[in-house]
Amino acid sequence: MEVPVVIDAVDVFVGLGSVTLLRPTSLRVEDGEAVAVVGPSGSGKTTLLRCLMGMTTPTSGRVRIDGTTVSSLSVADRARFRREHLGVVFQDPELLDELTAAENVALPLLFSGRARRDALAHSDVYLDRVGTSHLRGLRPATYSRGEAQRVAIARALAIQGRTLVADEPTASLDRDNAVAIARLLIDHGRRENTATVIATHDIELAGMCDRVLDLRHADAAVA
Numbered sequence: 001m002e003v004p005v006v007i008d009a010v011d012v013f014v015g016l017g018s019v020t021l022l023r024p025t026s027l028r029v030e031d032g033e034a035v036a037v038v039g040p041s042g043s044g045k046t047t048l049l050r051c052l053m054g055m056t057t058p059t060s061g062r063v064r065i066d067g068t069t070v071s072s073l074s075v076a077d078r079a080r081f082r083r084e085h086l087g088v089v090f091q092d093p094e095l096l097d098e099l100t101a102a103e104n105v106a107l108p109l110l111f112s113g114r115a116r117r118d119a120l121a122h123s124d125v126y127l128d129r130v131g132t133s134h135l136r137g138l139r140p141a142t143y144s145r146g147e148a149q150r151v152a153i154a155r156a157l158a159i160q161g162r163t164l165v166a167d168e169p170t171a172s173l174d175r176d177n178a179v180a181i182a183r184l185l186i187d188h189g190r191r192e193n194t195a196t197v198i199a200t201h202d203i204e205l206a207g208m209c210d211r212v213l214d215l216r217h218a219d220a221a222v223a
């Protein structure tokens with residue numbers, strides 16, 4: 001039977017010597033749910049998301065994604081797990097300038113062993129879904145900020161993982177684009193039964209999610 005809890009982080013704490021980057025935090029996210037992670041700058045949003053992505057190893061606690069305990073995988077296995085199971089979106093789209101939109105979206109699929117033609121066909125589907133089909137043969141230099149972020153989201157969605165993690169994905173966008181991008185992420189998650197976690201400063205965006213985890217409070221937990 002499928003496990004409805006996709007993201008299961010328990011008492012995740014990150015410290016560096018005497019410095020606390022993230023106070024003990026628990027978070028469970030089910031299929032199709034979107035959770036906003038909020039809190040002032042420095043409260044540990046990025047640190048928590050990095051733990052979910054397997055990019056930071058918690059000092060204590062554990063992170064399980066889709067049944068796999070990411071926090072105890074080797075570095076190489078975590079990188080593979082991320083590439084194959086986890087859509088990630090950052091504030092900066094981090095597209096490769098020399099590649100077209102279609103190639104940028106296809107790249108993680110090629111790394112995962114898909115044939116080029118298949119990966120490019122798949123990338124077309126997701127570029128269309130985020131409303132950027134017209135960019136498929138164009139390089140990032142010609143995109144607006146909103147378009148670039150849409151292409152980055154297409155790249156994350158094309159992985160078709162059960163988990164999508166976005167760290168302030170709308171922070172450098174104007175209001176209309178920010179709301180549209182948030183809608184895209186949340187609606188996609190509901191439709192495809194993806195567990196979605198979005199770190200944000202944006203109250204309106206947080207309000208669009210199903211639940212909010214506020215890191216301002218010590219020992220934050222959302223069950």
Ligand SMILES: Nc1ncnc2c1ncn2[C@@H]1O[C@H](COP(=O)(O)OP(=O)(O)O)[C@@H](O)[C@H]1O
Nearest residue numbers: 016020021039040041042043044045046047048
């Ligand atoms: N590599 C690091 N070394 C030391 N301190 C760090 C490092 N990364 C983040 N921090 C500190 O950890 C805390 C949490 O940071 P972060 O997770 O980036 O918060 P947020 O994303 O909510 O702004 C902050 O006080 C920050 O200065």
Ligand SMILES: [Mg+2]
Nearest residue numbers: 045046047167
């Ligand atoms: Mg941050």
